[in-house]
Amino acid sequence: VSAYKAPALGVEDLKIVEKEAKAGGRIRSISPKLLEPVDVNKKKVLLAGVDLAAERRVKKWWLVEAGRYPSKADEVFVGQNAADKIGVEAGDDIVVGDHTLRVAGILMETGSQDDSLIFLDLEKLRSIVDKTGQISLIEVAAKRTEDVKSLAKSLQSSLPKTRVQSVKQAVEYKESTLGHLARFGLGVTLVVILISALVVFTTMASAVNERRVEIGIFRAIGFRKSKIALIVLTEVLILGIVSGIIGYGLGFGIAWVLPFVTEATIVGLRPSLLLIMLSVLLSVGIGLTVSVVPAWRAANLDPVESIKSL
Known part of the structure; x- marks a missing residue:
């Protein structure tokens, strides 16, 4: 779920998705995201503020190449391509604005856009870029594959100012x-x-x-x-x-x-x-x-x- 006729998603949109999850019973997990382009080591990269615990539940294929999963708000999890681009390894520090973040681990290559992202705690990124309550997109995982299409239609009708895209269709x-x-x-x-x-x-x-x-x-x-x-x-x-x-x-x-x-x-x-x-x-x-x-x-x-x- 991403913004379409509005500049960004907000807390109210997330509540609607959570309400749909409780009512329909078709949603396995919800992962809100805030995406923000920043400069790290003089290279342009994309920070992804997420609920790291929810993200791991959605993306069970994630594996650690080096280091470990973040356990603190000031720690980040770096995709393989992003790590190569900015030249960092597990245990290094990166500076974003006035904030210093520790690279807890490197994500093993997945072949998806995740390889080019730097993941960190959603609230931490909001505080860094001063975007309280804002969300770029919400990833929703259905419990069953056959529920994907109907769930997408239901969310689209509940959130008319957003664009709901089925990842399954995109992947196919x-x-x-x-x-x-x-x-x-x-x-x-x-x-x-x-x-x-x-x-x-x-x-x-x-x-x-x-x-x-x-x-x-x-x-x-x-x-x-x-x-x-x-x-x-x-x-x-x-x-x-x-x-x-x-x-x-x-x-x-x-x-x-x-x-x-x-x-x-x-x-x-x-x-x-x-x-x-x-x-x-x-x-x-x-x-x-x-x-x-x-x-x-x-x-x-x-x-x-x-x-x-x-």
């Missing part, structure tokens, strides 16, 4: 959009892999053709076919490892720079050993697979015919 729409994007991304990835395989194949076939004399000399001095094939595949292996590392580095660099170029939300990126290994394995796998035929052709070149071209 978001998941559908992400699903389409994921399938599109998979298709693009497969096309890129196919093109890469064709490029590697033609490059290796051309390299074998250009080195006919060299391969012929190797065969003439006694190198076995298996040895020739091993030389070609070893070169592909080394190139695949180097290409995989360079490819991961370029991808990581672009992902790191892109938010600064597009003015998008800056997220905390960290190098991943697993992704580096997967990148190298994919690069080596494609290279070795498509190089089998060129290696076989190199191993079966007639040394006499190859040397004749000198």
